[in-house]
Amino acid sequence: MRQIVLDTETTGLNPRTGDRIIEIGCVEIFNRKLTGNNFHRYINPERDSDEAALAVHGLTTEFLSDKPRFHEIVEELREYVRGAEIIIHNAPFDLGFLNHEFARLGLPEFIEHCTGVIDTLVHAKELHPGKRNSLDALCDRYGISNAHRKLHGALLDSELLADVYLAMTRGQNTLSMEVEVEAAIGGDLLEAVPLGEIIVLKANAEEEALHESVLGGLDKAAKGSCVWRNYSQQG
CATH class of the missing domain: 3.30.420.10 (Ribonuclease H-like superfamily/Ribonuclease H)
Incomplete structure (x- = not known):
């Protein structure tokens, strides 16, 4: 144009x-x-x-x-x-x-x-x-x-x-850009990235303990169970 x-x-x-x-x-x-x-x-x-x-x-x-x-x-x-x-x-x-x-x-x-x-x-x-x-x-x-x-x-x-x-x-x-990206992901782009090459890194014991400490602080501030507990339980 x-x-x-x-x-x-x-x-x-x-x-x-x-x-x-x-x-x-x-x-x-x-x-x-x-x-x-x-x-x-x-x-x-x-x-x-x-x-x-x-x-x-x-x-x-x-x-x-x-x-x-x-x-x-x-x-x-x-x-x-x-x-x-x-x-x-x-x-x-x-x-x-x-x-x-x-x-x-x-x-x-x-x-x-x-x-x-x-x-x-x-x-x-x-x-x-x-x-x-x-x-x-x-x-x-x-x-x-x-x-x-x-x-x-x-x-x-x-x-x-x-x-x-x-x-x-x-x-x-x-x-329009998002539509193009979604179309690409639904087609050739997914095929171009083998799922076997995706690396998933899980938290170690020390990181899990730190995470729990943060959630505990949020529970205390909320005077109950913080919203992140729901996601933690789902995980």
Whole structure:
């Protein structure tokens, strides 16, 4: 399965009041592996960024002045995401800006170029209700280093989110992996390991005495017979 982790940086918070995309970063995942086939473009928005937004991404009007306009990179973007599943943190924000840019050019909505969208913020809230689920918080939770993230950047944030997504969804493969292992154990794998070669080591007298001493301590603490007595008797 081909998936694209996507993030944008913008001049402000609302495309309806004229805010524009200034950076797009995409990271490709194929069959849960990072491929290195990434997409990254800075874009001249033909306007200044709000002071609050500038403090977040640090992309000045001067820096962006010689970068391509959105209409100059849109075909590259459409081709890159075509047929892929898109992964975004807080998807309504980025999709709102992408759809606005596409509408300005008379193009169908962004989602129509893809097979679907996964919102990792929604997924994180389901997994960790009542906890902080920002990208930084998820990096901390899953042990992903973001020490180099001084400012927000679309490509850097996409790279971090790709690692977070793979960590957050790792357990989804567990069932299929267990089924494959069980199938193997039921077939060729058992035949490949002769039962005669399995070595069983029994406890010696000293180890049995130590075990009984531990059980005695548990009996005393429980003021009766501890639960392990049942297993000991069965053995």
